[in-house]
Amino acid sequence: xxxxxxxxxxxxxxxxxxxxxxxxxxxxxxxxxxxxxxxxxxxxxxxxxxxxxxxxxxxxxxxxxxxxxxxxxxxxxxxxxxxxxxxxxxxxxxxxxxxxxxxxxxxxxxxxxxxxxxxxxxxxxxxxxxxxxxxxxxxxxxxxxxxxxxxxxxxxxxxxxxxxxxxxxxxxxxxxxxxxxxxxxxxxxxxxxxxxxxxxxxxxxxxxxxxxxxxxxxxxxxxxxxxxxxxxxxxxxxxxxxxxxxxxxxxxxxxxxxxxxxxxxxxxxxxx
Numbered sequence: 632x633x634x635x636x637x638x639x640x641x642x643x644x645x646x647x648x649x650x651x652x653x654x655x656x657x658x659x660x661x662x663x664x665x666x667x668x669x670x671x672x673x674x675x676x677x678x679x680x681x682x683x684x685x686x687x688x689x690x691x692x693x694x695x696x697x698x699x700x701x702x703x704x705x706x707x708x709x710x711x712x713x714x715x716x717x718x719x720x721x722x723x724x725x726x727x728x729x730x731x732x733x734x735x736x737x738x739x740x741x742x743x744x745x746x747x748x749x750x751x752x753x754x755x756x757x758x759x760x761x762x763x764x765x766x767x768x769x770x771x772x773x774x775x776x777x778x779x780x781x782x783x784x785x786x787x788x789x790x791x792x793x794x795x796x797x798x799x800x801x802x803x804x805x806x807x808x809x810x811x812x813x814x815x816x817x818x819x820x821x822x823x824x825x826x827x828x829x830x831x832x833x834x835x836x837x838x839x840x841x842x843x844x845x846x847x848x849x850x851x852x853x854x855x856x857x858x859x860x861x862x863x864x865x866x867x868x869x870x871x872x873x874x875x876x877x878x879x880x881x882x883x884x885x886x887x888x889x890x891x892x893x894x895x896x897x898x899x900x901x902x903x
Contacts, residue, residue, distance in 0.1 A: 636666075637899030638769075638777040638795065640825075643802035644812040645783030648833040649673075651867060652802060653780040654681035654874040655888045656895070661737045663896075666775035668728065669735070671743045673782045679743065680872040683736040695731060695765060696745025696758045705764070706757040724764045736875060742769075767795065776899070797902050798827040798895060805832060805840035810847045817854040827856040827898040831891060834863040857894045861887035 641653050650673070657669045671678035671694075679689040695701070703709040705722035733741045744762055769777055779796070799820040803809035813830065820828050832844050841860050864884035870876045877885055 636775045636777065637797055637895075637902060638779070639798045639800060639895055639899075640779045640781060640796045641800045641802065642781045642816050643783070643831075644804075644809040647802045647804045647809050648867070649802045650677050650681050650780050651874055652800070652831065652833070652888055652891070653678060653778050654683075655877065655885060656778055656892055657682055657735075657739045658737050658875060658878060659889060659892050660776050660778075660896075661739050663892075666740070667738070668732070668740045668742060668769065668775055668777045670769070670777060670779040671741065672745075672779055674745065675782075676743055676745075677872060678780050679733065679735065679741050681874050682739055682741060683873045683875050684733065684741065688733070692733065692743050694743045694745030695727070696762060698731065701731070702757045702761050706760050708757040710756060710758050719760070722761060722764045724761065724768050727765050727768065796825060798829065798898060799825045800829045800831055800891070800895070802831045802833055803844070804834045805836075805844050807847065810844055814848070814851060817851055821854060826902065828854055829891065829894060830855045830858045831887075832858070832860045835860045836863050856898060857891075859887055859891050859894075 639656075641649050643649050653669060657667050661667045669678060669682060676689075676692065676694065679692060680686065699709055705719070705724055707719045728740065728742055731742065733743075735741050742765075744765065745758075777796075799816070801813045801816045801820070803813045817828055817830075830848070832841070835841060844860075862883045864877075864882055866877050866880060866882055867884065
């Protein structure tokens, strides 16, 4: 296994299974001996629950975007305080994982960002300056895999956020709207020069679902390093939100995520 790390951003329409897939990948990579940092950029903050953090501990998490003292310490300005030209645009956030990361089951490290939807829009507010700096810092960390579970849609693919990630996983289900989001995300990922873009079609129930998605994405074949069609599995509802019991069961869904992991690992090691 390489000592270098690689970074993966996971995105797609809301409700297609991004958080479940991110959580399973976190545990599967950890089981292979990797140091895993799972970053929750979704304002719903469901990733800690899915990884297996207890409800009590998960509910105690204050996302970075709401850690007002830390934001002021690092940027020199407190959110909504009438800041002016004294805002530090390049704060030192090398301590962020140690101070605010949470250890989850299987040694998976979790960092909850809070919303960064405005990070690429030119906003110089302190919280977004901090979150931008955090993303740049963890993009440079070596020796680990970073998996970032994003909010629904494609807004987070601004240059201030996604640049530096070398793989993207675009998750859809076999619906028209979900595939349209994937199309937009694929175009932006290519624009950001993310070299490896993986398509995951979740909740496949029939060969017709596969045919439908292939038809809708006929003009996008050249965008994807790999395509993964993962069958619907009722275990996702049975074990929601904690995904860990799924790893102990015979599941075509988990097998599909394992195939995705192998592809991510192969492409990640090729790029290091």
